[in-house]
Structure formats: C-alpha cells, structure tokens
Amino acid sequence: MAIDAETLEEQPEPAAGDAVLEIRNLEVTFKTEDGMVSAVRGLDLDVRADEVLGIVGESGSGKSVSMLAVLGLLPPTATITGSAKFRGLELIGRKQKELQPIRGAKIAMIFQDPLTALNPVHRVGVQIIEAIKAHNPDMSNRDAYNRALELLELVGIPRPRVRIDQYPHEYSGGMRQRAMIAMMMANDPDVLIADEPTTALDVTIQAQILELVKNVQERTHTAVVFITHDLGVIARIADRVQVMYAGRTAEVGDVETLFSGSKHPYTRGLLSSLPALAGRTGKLQPIAGAPPSMLHPPPGCAFHPRCPMAQVLCTQEQPPLRAIGAPQQLSACHFADQVPDTRPGT
Amino acid sequence: MTRRVLWAIPVLIVGSFLMFAALHMTTDPVAAARHNNVTPDALIRFKHDLGVDRPLLVQYWTAVSNFFRGNWGTSFTSQGPVWPQLRTALANTLVLGIVAGVFYVTIGVIFGMISAVKQYSWFDHATTGLSFIGLSLPPFVFGLLLILLVGAFYEKTFHSSTPLLPFVGGVYSPTTHGFNLWDRARHLILPVLVLSVQEIAIYSRYMRTGMLETINSDYIRTARAKGISERRVISHHIFRNALIPLTTFTAIDFGALAGGLIITEQIFGYQGMGLYFIDRYSNADYPALIPWIMIVIIFVVVFNVLADLSYAWLDPRIRLD
Amino acid sequence: MTDLQDLAVTTGAPGLPGGDVSSSESLGLEAKPLSPSRLAWRRFRRHKLAMLSSVILILITVLCVFAPLFTKYGPNQLIRVNGVKFALQHPQHGHWFGTNERANDMWSNVLYGGRVSLAVGITVALASTAFGTVVGVLAGYYGGWLDDVLMRITDLFLAIPFLIALILLTDLPASQPWAQTIIGPSHSVRSIIFIIAILFWMPVARILRGLVLSLKEKEFVEAARAAGASNARIMLRHLVPNCTGQIIINTTLAVAAAIVTEAALSFLGKGVDIFTPTWGNLLGNNQGFLESNPALVLAPGFAIVITVVCVNFIGDGLRDAFDPKQLSV
Numbered sequence: 003m004a005i006d007a008e009t010l011e012e013q014p015e016p017a018a019g020d021a022v023l024e025i026r027n028l029e030v031t032f033k034t035e036d037g038m039v040s041a042v043r044g045l046d047l048d049v050r051a052d053e054v055l056g057i058v059g060e061s062g063s064g065k066s067v068s069m070l071a072v073l074g075l076l077p078p079t080a081t082i083t084g085s086a087k088f089r090g091l092e093l094i095g096r097k098q099k100e101l102q103p104i105r106g107a108k109i110a111m112i113f114q115d116p117l118t119a120l121n122p123v124h125r126v127g128v129q130i131i132e133a134i135k136a137h138n139p140d141m142s143n144r145d146a147y148n149r150a151l152e153l154l155e156l157v158g159i160p161r162p163r164v165r166i167d168q169y170p171h172e173y174s175g176g177m178r179q180r181a182m183i184a185m186m187m188a189n190d191p192d193v194l195i196a197d198e199p200t201t202a203l204d205v206t207i208q209a210q211i212l213e214l215v216k217n218v219q220e221r222t223h224t225a226v227v228f229i230t231h232d233l234g235v236i237a238r239i240a241d242r243v244q245v246m247y248a249g250r251t252a253e254v255g256d257v258e259t260l261f262s263g264s265k266h267p268y269t270r271g272l273l274s275s276l277p278a279l280a281g282r283t284g285k286l287q288p289i290a291g292a293p294p295s296m297l298h299p300p301p302g303c304a305f306h307p308r309c310p311m312a313q314v315l316c317t318q319e320q321p322p323l324r325a326i327g328a329p330q331q332l333s334a335c336h337f338a339d340q341v342p343d344t345r346p347g348t
Numbered sequence: 349m350t351r352r353v354l355w356a357i358p359v360l361i362v363g364s365f366l367m368f369a370a371l372h373m374t375t376d377p378v379a380a381a382r383h384n385n386v387t388p389d390a391l392i393r394f395k396h397d398l399g400v401d402r403p404l405l406v407q408y409w410t411a412v413s414n415f416f417r418g419n420w421g422t423s424f425t426s427q428g429p430v431w432p433q434l435r436t437a438l439a440n441t442l443v444l445g446i447v448a449g450v451f452y453v454t455i456g457v458i459f460g461m462i463s464a465v466k467q468y469s470w471f472d473h474a475t476t477g478l479s480f481i482g483l484s485l486p487p488f489v490f491g492l493l494l495i496l497l498v499g500a501f502y503e504k505t506f507h508s509s510t511p512l513l514p515f516v517g518g519v520y521s522p523t524t525h526g527f528n529l530w531d532r533a534r535h536l537i538l539p540v541l542v543l544s545v546q547e548i549a550i551y552s553r554y555m556r557t558g559m560l561e562t563i564n565s566d567y568i569r570t571a572r573a574k575g576i577s578e579r580r581v582i583s584h585h586i587f588r589n590a591l592i593p594l595t596t597f598t599a600i601d602f603g604a605l606a607g608g609l610i611i612t613e614q615i616f617g618y619q620g621m622g623l624y625f626i627d628r629y630s631n632a633d634y635p636a637l638i639p640w641i642m643i644v645i646i647f648v649v650v651f652n653v654l655a656d657l658s659y660a661w662l663d664p665r666i667r668l669d
Numbered sequence: 670m671t672d673l674q675d676l677a678v679t680t681g682a683p684g685l686p687g688g689d690v691s692s693s694e695s696l697g698l699e700a701k702p703l704s705p706s707r708l709a710w711r712r713f714r715r716h717k718l719a720m721l722s723s724v725i726l727i728l729i730t731v732l733c734v735f736a737p738l739f740t741k742y743g744p745n746q747l748i749r750v751n752g753v754k755f756a757l758q759h760p761q762h763g764h765w766f767g768t769n770e771r772a773n774d775m776w777s778n779v780l781y782g783g784r785v786s787l788a789v790g791i792t793v794a795l796a797s798t799a800f801g802t803v804v805g806v807l808a809g810y811y812g813g814w815l816d817d818v819l820m821r822i823t824d825l826f827l828a829i830p831f832l833i834a835l836i837l838l839t840d841l842p843a844s845q846p847w848a849q850t851i852i853g854p855s856h857s858v859r860s861i862i863f864i865i866a867i868l869f870w871m872p873v874a875r876i877l878r879g880l881v882l883s884l885k886e887k888e889f890v891e892a893a894r895a896a897g898a899s900n901a902r903i904m905l906r907h908l909v910p911n912c913t914g915q916i917i918i919n920t921t922l923a924v925a926a927a928i929v930t931e932a933a934l935s936f937l938g939k940g941v942d943i944f945t946p947t948w949g950n951l952l953g954n955n956q957g958f959l960e961s962n963p964a965l966v967l968a969p970g971f972a973i974v975i976t977v978v979c980v981n982f983i984g985d986g987l988r989d990a991f992d993p994k995q996l997s998v
Contacts, residue, residue: 106575118566133574169664363828374840484977486929488936489970500960607830
C-alpha cells in the first residue's frame with residue numbers, strides 16, 4: 003500500500019491504550035570497514051496512544067538507531083529488516099518519498115543537541131514555517147506565520163514576535179530545544195520521539211524541558227517516546243519503560259513495576275548505580291565491565307559477561323522476552339524468576 | 349569583521365611596496381644607457397630625470413600618488429602612454445579569466461554536488477578518480493598535450509593543413525582586423541580548457557567535501573525529520589549551507605586572476621597581464637610596471653574584502669561589527 | 670551522575686553518531702584498542718591507489734637516485750654516431766626517449782633531471798612545512814598580539830601574486846650581493862629551493878594555528894600546564910605530536926606542489942640554469958620541438974604528471990589514515 007494523505011486519513015483514530023507504533027523483530031546492521039555491526043538485533047516495541055514510553059540503555063544499545071530506522075533517517079550504510087507499523091501501516095522498506103507525509107506530521111522527532119539540530123543560516127520562524135507548509139502546502143504564508151507564533155507561545159518562548167525572526171545562534175540552549183519542540187509539534191503528530199533531548203542541557207534547563215514535554219503531552223495527547231540513559235529522567239516522565247541492552251530488549255514494564263520489582267539483572271544493575279535509589283541502602287554499585295562490542299556481540303545473552311547471575315545456559319542461548327511478575331511486565335532473562343526480590347523500602 | 353576589512357589597507361600598502369622594492373632591486377632602468385657607453389655625467393642626469401636616484405620610499409610615494417592621480421606617464425618600451433596597453437592586457441586577462449571561471453566553477457560545482465548526493469556511486473568514483481588526475485596535470489603539461497592533439501595529431505589524422513583550433517597568435521588570428529566574435533571565441537577555447545582542468549578538479553572536490561560535511565550534519569537530519577521534500581532538503585539546506593565556504597573560496601580565487609594567468613598566456617602567446625609583466629620586466633619599464641603592480645594588488649585585496657563580506661552576508665553567525 | 674552517564678562521557682559517543690557511520694570506531698562500538706600509528710597504517714594500507722602509488726614512487730625515486738646504474742650516458746654527454754652528432758633522434762633502441770638538439774640522451778636526462786626535481790620537491794616541502802609549523806604553533810599557542818602579527822604577515826604573503834613574486838626573487842641574487850650570500854647564486858638549485866620555500870609556508874601555518882587553537886583548550890594541555898610543564902615543553906611534547914597527521918599530509922602534498930612550481934619556473938625560463946637538467950627545464954627547453962619530436966616534451970611531462978599523481982594519491986591515503994574525525998573514538 004502506498005502512503006498518501008488519503009490512506010493516512012483512512013487509518014482509524016487510535017484510542018488510549020491501543021498501539022500506534024508496533025515494532026517487530028527490527029534489525030539494523032551497519033556496513034563498516036571492520037565488518038558488519040549489528041546495532042539493533044531483533045527489537046519488539048509498542049508505543050501506545052497517549053502514553054510516555056521511556057527507552058533506557060547505554061550508548062550503543064541501539065535505542066536511537068531503532069527510532070531513526072523507523073523514520074528512515076539512517077545513512078545508506080544501514081540495512082534494516084523487520085517491521086514497524088504506524089497504525090497498521092508498514093514503514094520499513096519504504097522509499098524516502100513515501101515516508102515524507104509520515105515524518106513530522108504523524109511521527110516527529112527531536113534530537114539531543116539543539117545547537118547543531120537547527121540550521122544556523124535560516125531564521126527559527128522560517129524553519130518552523132517550513133515544517134508547517136511541508137504538510138499543508140495550501141496554507142497561506144500569513145496563516146503559517148501565525149501558526150508558528152502560536153507554537154512558539156505554546157512552548158513558552160517569551161516575546162515570540164521578536165524571537166520568530168531571530169537565528170538559532172541568538173537563542174539559548176534551552177530556548178533552541180523549545181523551538182525544536184515547537185517545530186516538531188507543528189502538525190500535531192501522533193508520536194513524538196524525543197532522543198535524549200535534555201542530555202546536552204544544564205541541569206536546571208533539563209528540568210524545564212522535561213516539564214515542557216510533559217505539559218505538551220498532556221495537552222495534545224501525543225504519544226511520546228523518550229530516549230534517555232538517565233533513569234532519574236525516566237522516573238519523572240515515563241508511564242512505561244523499555245530497557246535496552248546490546249540492541250535487544252532486556253525488560254519492559256510500567257515505571258513503578260520496574261523500579262520496585264524488576265525481573266532482569268541488568269535493570270537491577272542500573273537501579274543500584276542510581277544515587278537517589280542506592281542511597282536508601284547506602285551502597286552505590288556500578289555495573290562491572292564495559293558495554294559489549296557490537297562488531298562481535300557475546301554469544302547467548304549479551305549481558306552475561308557482566309551479569310552476577312550468569313550460568314552456562316546464558317553463554318549459549320539467547321533468552322526470549324517473556325511475561326513474568328506484574329501484568330504487562332516482560333523480561334529477557336533465563337533466570338528472571340530467580341532475580342532477588344525488591345530491596346526493602348522501595 | 350570591520351577590523352578584517354580595514355586590514356586591507358596596510359596589506360595594499362605593504363604588499364605593493366614589497367613588490368616595488370623587489371622590482372627596484374632586480375632591474376636596472378639605465379642598463380641600456382650603460383651599455384651604450386654614455387658619459388658618467390649623462391648617466392647621473394638620466395637617473396635624475398627618471399627619479400631613480402632618490403630614496404626608495406620617496407620613489408614609492410611618488411609612484412603611488414602618481415598612480416592614484418591618474419598620472420601614469422610614458423612607457424620606456426613603447427614610448428607611448430601606459431594606460432591603453434595596460435587596458436588591453438587587463439581586458440584580455442579578464443575575458444579569459446571570467447569565461448574560464450564561469451566554466452570551471454559551474455562544472456566543478458555540478459560535479460561536486462552530484463558526487464556528494466550520490467556518494468559511492470560510479471559517478472562519484474569516476475569524478476574522484478578523474479579529479480586526482482586533473483589536480484596533477486600542471487597547465488604547462490596539459491597545454492602542450494592539447495597543442496599536440498589539435499595540431500600535429502589532428503593534421504596527420506585528418507590530413508588537414510590547419511590545426512583544429514588556433515593555438516598561436518594570442519587573442520586573434522593575424523588575418524583578423526577589428527572585432528570578430530567567432531575568431532575571438534576560437535582563440536579562447538584552448539586557454540580556457542588549460543585553465544579549467546585543475547580548477548574543475550579543485551572545485552568539484554571542494555564542493556563534494558562541503559556538501560558531505562553538510563549532509564552529515566544534525567540539522568539535515570532535522571530537516572528530513574520534518575518531512576520536507578528531498579529536493580527542498582538539498583536546495584534549501586545542503587546546497588545553501590555548502591555554498592558559504594565556496595563563495596569565499598571563489599571570491600579569493602577571482603582576486604588572484606589579474607596577476608595569475610602567466611603560464612597559460614605564455615603557452616598560447618595570449619596578450620594578457622602575465623605576458624605584459626614579463627615583457628616590460630625584462631626592459632625595466634617602471635612606468636608601465638608600477639600601475640600593473642597596483643592594479644594586481646588592489647584586485648587581490650578588494651576580492652579578499654568581498655570574500656569576507658559575502659561570508660558575513662551568507663552566514664548570520666558572522667556579524668560585520 | 671549515574672554510571673551510565675559516566676560511560677557516555679568516557680566513550681564520547683551519543684546513541685548515534687551525527688556523521689560518518691562507515692567506521693565502527695565512530696559508532697563507539699569497537700572494543701580492542703590500537704595505537705594511533707598502527708591504526709593509521711592499517712587505514713593507509715586499505716587505500717589501494719595510495720599503496721600502488723607508493724610502489725611507483727619508490728620505483729621512480731630509485732631510478733633517479735641510482736641513475737648511473739640505469740643509463741650509460743651522462744645528462745650532458747654529446748652522443749656521436751660514426752662521428753656525427755646524433756641530435757633530435759626519435760625514440761629507438763638505446764635511446765628510449767630519443768635525443769635532444771644538443772645530441773644528449775633524453776632517458777638519462779629524465780633520470781638525472783628527476784634527481785633535481787625530487788630533491789627540490791622534498792627539500793621545499795620539509796623546509797616550508799617546518800617553518801609554517803613553527804609560525805602556526807606559536808600564533809595558535811600564544812594568541813594575542815603575536816598571533817595578530819604572524820597571521821597578518823601570512824595574509825600579506827598570500828596577497829602577493831605567487832608566480833610574479835617567484836620571478837622577482839629568482840633575479841634578486843644576480844643584482845643584490847646580500848641576497849646571493851643568503852640564498853646562493855641566481856638560478857642555482859639552492860636559491861630555487863629557498864625561494865619556493867619562502868612562498869610555500871602560509872597554508873601550513875594557517876592549518877596548524879587552527880589546530881593548536883582547538884587543541885590548547887583540551888584537558889591534556891591543561892593537565893600538562895597544571896603539572897608545571899613549560900610553554901616550550903607543552904608545544905613540543907604535547908601540541909606538535911598531536912598535529913603529526915596534518916603535518917605529514919601537508920608535507921606530502923607540498924612535495925607535489927613544489928615539483929610543479931619548480932617546473933613552472935623553468936618553463937618560464939626562470940628556474941634552475943638550463944644546463945642542469947630538471948623535469949621543468951627539459952620541458953621548457955624542448956617545447957620548440959613539440960610537433961617534430963614529441964617524445965622530448967612528453968617524457969619529462971609525463972614524469973612530472975606521474976610523480977604528482979602518485980604523491981597526491983599518497984596524500985589522500987594519508988588523509989584517510991589520519992583523518993581526525995575517524996580518530997575521535
């Protein structure tokens with residue numbers, strides 16, 4: 003089925019709780035000088051309407067790559083297989099041109115570094131209007147301009163009439179990220195992917211941007227996929243969490259479930275290396291070892307070289323993702339039922 | 349930015365003075381008189397008349413003020429006014445330089461763009477390979493090869509008594525009188541090709557690198573993520589941003605034009621600024637050479653300023669103040 | 670800060686690199702460390718054209734340096750056959766490139782000419798890069814008025830028309846005794862090397878200044894300073910070694926440019942005196958016989974082009990090998 007405005011309109015409006023974006027068995031491989039690098043190795047992921055899904059993982063765990071793959075934004079050195087359906091519509095294997103009506107209009111994405119993510123030679127207003135007019139070619143310039151003003155106001159940029167005509171370098175870091183959000187919310191997308199949007203910002207600004215994303219989500223009911231490596235951020239914003247390790251899902255569950263009753267040693271490791279949580283037991287325990295080389299990922303469970311619970315089986319067989327513990331909770335660990343119970347007090 | 353623009357003035361003064369001084373140190377305008385066994389008294393009088401017995405700085409000052417007052421004097425070589433001959437040489441060089449420039453910048457930019465947009469395609473590989481050969485073809489080698497090709501080789505192969513294209517006589521055939529566009533254009537083809545081969549290679553590589561740097565930047569990913577068409581991504585974002593360094597580069601390149609085509613002019617006997625200098629230089633023709641130096645340096649300096657201004661104009665992050 | 674943030678900082682890799690994904694190092698996924706020079710050599714070896722060019726260039730160098738082993742004639746040796754001057758001969762057995770109007774063997778002239786051309790190229794490249802490095806590192810490291818002065822001088826040198834300046838300078842020693850003491854007699858090999866080098870250092874100075882400007886803000890320089898290292902030590906032991914890649918690339922490309930410049934000067938009759946064979950001289954001296962004896966022009970012409978192509982490919986291989994973007998693991 004070709005993607006055009008009409009088929010998009012025919013898609014049913016998602017009800018809360020329905021999956022708007024379904025990713026199945028997604029694999030992304032990069033051809034490099036040293037060989038094939040598997041960045042994503044069979045990922046399953048659901049984004050439900052009107053929820054904030056947090057994706058956590060270390061650098062190179064494939065969290066950003068998988069989202070960029072869905073939107074077709076990876077360089078040509080990437081090979082993508084598997085399936086990603088937006089409201090039933092397959093996105094993988096589409097031509098760039100076919101993805102254009104989806105990008106920015108149905109699924110939008112904001113990026114880590116707002117300094118480099120905005121084109122330095124165009125005015126902020128022009129860049130927002132460009133996003134509006136890409137999906138509303140018949141809209142008059144005046145209307146698009148007014149819509150851009152409205153958006154700048156929505157994301158809390160003071161004096162939008164002045165700011166709209168300024169260049170990105172005249173904005174502060176936090177303001178740039180606000181402008182970025184305005185640009186990506188221009189067409190009321192069903193899914194907003196936020197790729198570490200606070201990582202490059204000062205701590206105080208981080209909090210403001212988190213607040214803004216939450217605020218915008220509540221007002222527009224857009225589903226948000228929030229990619230981060232910071233569990234603290236997840237705790238503040240996410241409804242559900244998906245933990246990724248070495249290009250695969252380690253554990254999925256509601257945010258409360260995962261923080262209190264995780265069934266995966268990797269999630270456990272992450273939690274005990276988090277000062278705010280570890281503080282209660284008095285010990286801060288970083289995970290031993292380094293993330294694996296994706297050029298030669300370890301056989302079996304990729305986490306086994308660093309796992310305190312690893313058995314012979316873990317070095318041989320890749321653990322499947324299976325339901326365990328709380329409702330909606332899934333864990334990819336052979337010994338998920340043996341993961342010790344929650345620490346007292348949490 | 350203002351500082352950079354103001355800096356043009358001392359460069360102009362010191363640069364022209366250095367060339368003026370070098371000219372004085374390497375040439376002797378009274379050499380001819382010396383050879384003719386003129387009496388010492390006459391020699392001193394001759395030097396005084398020319399003004400070459402005064403301190404160098406005074407001579408430089410006189411020369412510069414005369415230049416700016418339009419008082420350019422009489423050439424030793426032709427015994428006529430300097431300006432008409434210099435004007436012809438300048439016009440010839442500018443015609444050649446601009447025709448060649450438009451040709452090689454256009455081709456280079458187009459090749460570089462396609463190479464970058466279709467990175468690792470056969471076109472990209474071919475362009476890259478050819479550009480290395482082009483870069484390594486000095487004009488004097490390529491020029492001689494071309495002459496061999498359109499001359500001896502063509503005549504032998506097609507049993508012709510005339511070469512395919514003219515390569516002697518400079519600007520016009522000796523039989524042409526007055527303006528003749530066809531003849532003029534035919535005389536331009538080989539010099540333009542000789543000037544272009546290296547420049548096309550340089551511009552296409554420069555453009556390719558610039559485009560690739562831009563293509564891989566975050567804001568291009570943002571532009572795509574907005575859902576705008578690929579055409580618009582290329583024209584409004586990639587090309588627009590890659591154009592900034594290219595414009596600066598082109599401006600500086602054109603600034604060097606007035607004094608820079610010597611080799612090509614020498615190969616084809618093309619009466620431009622380069623041959624003008626070499627001819628007058630061997631005769632120590634100061635009145636003819638001083639305006640040449642001034643014009644050439646002014647060109648360089650003015651185009652450097654234009655390069656800076658265009659940079660500020662194209663990139664909002666740079667401000668003029 | 671969580672452990673994860675620590676990891677993200679130390680590996681320096683965001684989830685996806687903004688730029689080149691074609692190297693696994695830039696993905697932050699490569700685990701085993703390799704020393705920078707080993708890494709560079711590995712990348713260079715992968716550049717097939719650069720490897721081929723290296724072989725050809727070594728071959729050319731050997732032919733030129735050991736010229737007497739490959740030709741029985743001296744460059745200016747008059748060749749007579751049956752007592753008659755053997756001038757302007759076409760290529761034939763024993764005289765692969767023919768003979769010139771002075772009845773000298775062209776093959777031996779190209780070999781002996783290569784000695785001078787290569788020597789000029791290499792010496793100019795080394796001298797100008799060394800000088801440009803000093804200027805660039807000083808300007809970048811100290812900044813302030815020294816930077817201003819050095820960079821303005823660089824601008825000035827760039828504003829003077831290159832070939833005209835060369836022509837004026839080549840004539841300088843003939844009329845100015847002081848110039849002769851410094852750079853040697855007019856049109857001697859020594860003076861030509863000197864003169865080209867004087868006008869060759871500016872691009873290197875600019876590149877090195879830019880590099881040092883960014884490097885001096887890095888932690889390792891701060892650390893060295895905090896440990897009490899002197900300015901000279903910081904520059905020599907910390908900054909210059911970190912610019913090695915750029916210095917090597919520039920030296921290589923300067924060799925090619927210097928060979929071409931020497932040839933251009935000779936072509937204009939302003940190079941090394943015409944009795945010393947250089948590729949440029951051979952080309953310039955024989956251009957009158959282009960149509961009658963093309964080999965006399967083509968032989969030195971192709972010698973220049975082949976050498977320059979090889980040097981440029983090697984430069985490209987080195988750029989790949991040392992590309993700082995790929996090194997920032």
